[in-house]
Amino acid sequence: MKTARFAGGKKVVLEEKSTLVAGEGQVVVAVKSCGLCGSERENYLNGYIHHQGHEVAGVVTQVGPGVTNVRPGDRVVVYLTSFCGDCVYCQQGLTTMCLNYPEKVNLGWAYPGGFAEYLVTDAQNALPLAEELSFEDGVLLLDTLGTPFHGLRLARAEEAGTALVIGCGTVGLGTVLILKALGVKQVYATDLSPLRLAMARELGAVPLKVPETPVLDFVREKTEGGVDLAVEAVGSPATLVQAVKAVRFGGVVLGLGEQPDDFALTIDLEMRLKDLIMIRSWYFPVKEYFENMQLMKGGFFANKDKLVTARFPLEELQTACDLFYEGKTGGKVLINFP
Numbered sequence: 001m002k003t004a005r006f007a008g009g010k011k012v013v014l015e016e017k018s019t020l021v022a023g024e025g026q027v028v029v030a031v032k033s034c035g036l037c038g039s040e041r042e043n044y045l046n047g048y049i050h051h052q053g054h055e056v057a058g059v060v061t062q063v064g065p066g067v068t069n070v071r072p073g074d075r076v077v078v079y080l081t082s083f084c085g086d087c088v089y090c091q092q093g094l095t096t097m098c099l100n101y102p103e104k105v106n107l108g109w110a111y112p113g114g115f116a117e118y119l120v121t122d123a124q125n126a127l128p129l130a131e132e133l134s135f136e137d138g139v140l141l142l143d144t145l146g147t148p149f150h151g152l153r154l155a156r157a158e159e160a161g162t163a164l165v166i167g168c169g170t171v172g173l174g175t176v177l178i179l180k181a182l183g184v185k186q187v188y189a190t191d192l193s194p195l196r197l198a199m200a201r202e203l204g205a206v207p208l209k210v211p212e213t214p215v216l217d218f219v220r221e222k223t224e225g226g227v228d229l230a231v232e233a234v235g236s237p238a239t240l241v242q243a244v245k246a247v248r249f250g251g252v253v254l255g256l257g258e259q260p261d262d263f264a265l266t267i268d269l270e271m272r273l274k275d276l277i278m279i280r281s282w283y284f285p286v287k288e289y290f291e292n293m294q295l296m297k298g299g300f301f302a303n304k305d306k307l308v309t310a311r312f313p314l315e316e317l318q319t320a321c322d323l324f325y326e327g328k329t330g331g332k333v334l335i336n337f338p
């Protein structure tokens, strides 16, 4: 089968690998669509680290012994994190809280990842995709919509009248889309990229170009001393501080951004007095995948198709990566398979 691998130094190499066999409790999935993700920038720059391509939708082609939840021919998405399925949290569908996988991302979750014609994964990570939805929809239900929606549920975003989204990568854009769909009246968005800001505007946000716009002054002036909700979708200390400063007293800060390095946050007097709620979330539980799929079937994510701005076959993964990681396109880039 055809596969692609990040070789480091921004190079993608195509490779031929032997056919996969589903072991006990596993399934083989023919990949139909796989999203490029900002979290894999490190792989693109420095070579394969863990898996590559983790936003996958496809069709089950083979099931191993003991598999009962899916059958060959089933359309599925591949859920990222490993979970036991038995603990008190898994039983409620709260799979990201699984007690038996302290390292929630089991790095061997799906071999060799989604930049391949086929992958093998634990059967319980293959979640059904409704017939009405496309494989591209399936990919969007994962990191692009699933991840921000989990944080926004924790943040009770539907109660916000004003929000600021810092960083309009695909998670930030997904955040804008959901905030507007939830009826949040005023959504501001910042990013360094004019392309991404243009997309945020299309999704209903008021774009604030940085550094030209003094974001904090602007936001405080336009709202009652700050926004109700600030979402940080960059993963840097500077933008997290900006989010804390942008919310009003009693506001909610939601941290979604990811960078490879840990960082510390300095709490100054202004922040200390703010009486704010700070939320840090990651990915989403299986339970919410099903809720989001129902919402998508009902048309809740009306602007979802605007999120995808480029599609390539596997053979052009190099071009796709150059476009995406060099910021030459504003939205989600997908690798689609025939």
Ligand SMILES: [Zn+2]
Binding pocket: 036, 037, 038, 039, 054, 055, 143
């Ligand atoms: Zn991702």
Ligand SMILES: [Zn+2]
Binding pocket: 083, 084, 085, 086, 087, 088, 089, 090, 091, 097, 098, 099, 100, 101
């Ligand atoms: Zn569990």
